[in-house]
Amino acid sequence: MPLPPTFEVRLTEKRQLSPAVRELTFERGDGTPFAFEAGQWISLILPRVEGELRRSYSIASPPAGSSRFQLAITHVEGGPGSTFLHELAPGATLTAVGPQGFFTRPLDKTGPSLFIATGTGVTPLRSMIKTAVAVGHGLPMWLVFGVRRESDLLYRDEFEELAQKHPHIRFEPTLSRGSEVWTGRRGYVQTHVPDLWHALANLGLGAPHAYICGLKRMVSTVRDLLRKELNATREQVHSERYD
Structure with a gap:
């Protein structure tokens, strides 16, 4: 199985969804569409001073032929990854890996x-x-x-x-x-x-x-x-x- 692609993303928007959860909107650095299936996830590589971290999140937005996608991230008290992302300022860039995962829903499935x-x-x-x-x-x-x-x-x-x-x-x-x-x-x-x-x-x-x-x-x-x-x-x- 081929390795998932690695690419640069830029944070464009942040909004609070609940007291502990923020939605972060990223876009591909090269502006090309981000292709994925609904239900898949993506990994972000976080370049912290204390050491690089990798965190994975399900993609919250639908695939729509856009270069942008959304993640909803819970701030875990004392969690280095979620703290880093909640503090990330719009315009910041990260390396992303993906998409990955098999938790998908074929639209041709019959039944509710x-x-x-x-x-x-x-x-x-x-x-x-x-x-x-x-x-x-x-x-x-x-x-x-x-x-x-x-x-x-x-x-x-x-x-x-x-x-x-x-x-x-x-x-x-x-x-x-x-x-x-x-x-x-x-x-x-x-x-x-x-x-x-x-x-x-x-x-x-x-x-x-x-x-x-x-x-x-x-x-x-x-x-x-x-x-x-x-x-x-x-x-x-x-x-x-x-x-």
Whole structure:
């Protein structure tokens, strides 16, 4: 297998998505389109004084023939990589390696999709959903997204707008530490997977597929739930973890 390409990128924009997460927009230094598949990830080489670091992040933006792409990066207290990137100023350049990864969603797959994410695990799913919308893919796409608090719901306005405009898209956020005024779903994502999975399966549109991304513990729990209790086949369950 050939090695992924290495190229220079420049930081163009930063915005705060939640108290701990910033979205960084990079563009290729040579201005050429950045080709990748929705769901893939990229590595950044960080030239720190203390020593070079390499950090990998799922691509949050959809492939659109642009030289730009977005990453959503959680600031880990004391984490050298995330601290470096959160402090990076627009105009700074880095070396990138990629794209890489096989956590992708072919648009010719039949059947509806259940997307299951926690934290920044939602970023590759955002890329998949926006890609499907861009090409007019009209099969049901339901996203159950678990975080602690409302302020942690990355891209909330965007997902709500997509669900409002496209009846086949549903956004189902769930909070593990929601305030008293929260009227949506509560608890961990696995609490809500069975009813959503059965509802998709009963639409008569083909066998559903699950796309799961987050920390290892959640991913393992949801995979076991789907395979052992909900009788999903291996081919129906796709996952990626980031720890």
